[in-house]
Amino acid sequence: MANPMRIRANATGDVVEVKVLIRHDMETGQRKDSSGKAIPAHFIQTLVAKCNDKVVLDAQMGTSVSKDPFLSFKFKGGNKGDKIAVTWVDNKGDTRTDEAVVA
Amino acid sequence: MNQNRRDMLRITSVLGLAITAGLINPSEVFAAEWKAGVFEAKSLEDAIKAIGADKFAVSKDVAVNGPDIAENGAVVPVSVTSAAPNTEFIAILVEKNPNPLSASFNIPAGTEAAVSTRVKMGGTSNVHALVKADGKWLIASKEIKVTLGGCGG
Numbered sequence: 001m002a003n004p005m006r007i008r009a010n011a012t013g014d015v016v017e018v019k020v021l022i023r024h025d026m027e028t029g030q031r032k033d034s035s036g037k038a039i040p041a042h043f044i045q046t047l048v049a050k051c052n053d054k055v056v057l058d059a060q061m062g063t064s065v066s067k068d069p070f071l072s073f074k075f076k077g078g079n080k081g082d083k084i085a086v087t088w089v090d091n092k093g094d095t096r097t098d099e100a101v102v103a
Numbered sequence: 104m105n106q107n108r109r110d111m112l113r114i115t116s117v118l119g120l121a122i123t124a125g126l127i128n129p130s131e132v133f134a135a136e137w138k139a140g141v142f143e144a145k146s147l148e149d150a151i152k153a154i155g156a157d158k159f160a161v162s163k164d165v166a167v168n169g170p171d172i173a174e175n176g177a178v179v180p181v182s183v184t185s186a187a188p189n190t191e192f193i194a195i196l197v198e199k200n201p202n203p204l205s206a207s208f209n210i211p212a213g214t215e216a217a218v219s220t221r222v223k224m225g226g227t228s229n230v231h232a233l234v235k236a237d238g239k240w241l242i243a244s245k246e247i248k249v250t251l252g253g254c255g256g
Contacts, residue, residue, distance in 0.1 A: 015215070028223070030201065045137035057218070058209040062142040064200050066178045066221040075214040 007100035009084045016078030016102050018049060018056075020071045020086050028063040044069060047088040051078050051102075078102055142204050147231070150196055150203045156233060162187065162241035167195075167232045169247050173224065176249040181205075182219035183243075187236035190216035199228035224249045 003023035010017050022044065029041025041063055049057040056075040080102050087097040144150035151159070164187040173179040183193050193216065194207040205222045216234070224230075227248045234241045 026223075055211050056214050058211070059206060059218075060137050060142070060208075061206045062202055062204050064197060064202060064205040064223045066223050070180075070219070070221050072182075072219040073208075073214060074217060075211075077213050 005086060005088075005096065005098040007084060007086055007098055009078075009082075009100050009102040011078055011080050011082075011102050014078065015074055015076055016051070016082070016084075017074045018072065018084055020049070020069075022047075022069045022071070022088060024067070024069060024088075024090065026061075026063065026065055026067045026069060030063075042090060042092055044088045044090045047071070047086065049073075049084065049086045051075065051084055052082050053085075056084075141207075143202055144204060145202065147196060147198045147203045151233060154194060154204070154207070154233065156235070156240035159233065159240035159242045162234070162243060164236070165232050165234045165241050165243035167230055167243050167245040169230060169245060171246075172248045172250065174250050176224040176226065178221050179224050179230075179247060179249070180219065180221050181230055181247075182217065183232040183234070185216035185232075185234045185236060185241070187216070187234060187239075187241055190234055190236040192235035193218055194233040195220070195222060196231040196233060197222060197224055197228050198231065200225050 006021040008019045024044055025042055027039055027042040031039045033039055043063050044061050047059040048055060057073050082102040083099055084102060085097055085099045089095045141150060141153040144153045165185045167183055169179060169181040181195055183195060191210055193210060195205045196203045197205050206220055208218050210216050229244045229246050231242055231244045
């Protein structure tokens, strides 16, 4: 199941720093379980971050992004109170969107 | 069938129609699609080629930051910054991983060309940052030593 993300967005002047911590196993498909069977790959493929519906970051991930991915980036033109929405989609079609307000 | 589901179906079918009719570019709906070929490339050269960077130059404008020695290869913090103007794309590649491309980012105008994330590393390897700025491909590298592999090694 998709667990909630932790999103923190802080504005310094007009620059907003966004930090996202996603809860996801990011299974590579190369690990084996105790019986020797390969654990199927399960990982986030795309992630989009939007500020008030404007895309501010668009990421694609492979299997080698670590478990519970962390992401941080900065963008200009944001203000306190703006809404940040982050959406990811994984290779099994699971998706999740979480929102935060710029502080 | 409840009302929400009905709405959802209607919305998706309308969106789907708009996409097939060419009214909306899929990239505008969900910015960039995941490209299997690029992420499944088995070697650094193949991955760079699949990204579309035929020619690239080592640049001082691009910086890869990470630990010199990572104790745990499963969680290696890596950040990439680019001082090159009009940086529009950043890719993080771990040379010796089974699939070198770890993550890539499209940087819209207004977003700073600086991203941090955490990657898995199978062992000691060079980590490369491939950047597209002003139509040119720039690269920077850093060796990160791994004392404990991140891929079950």
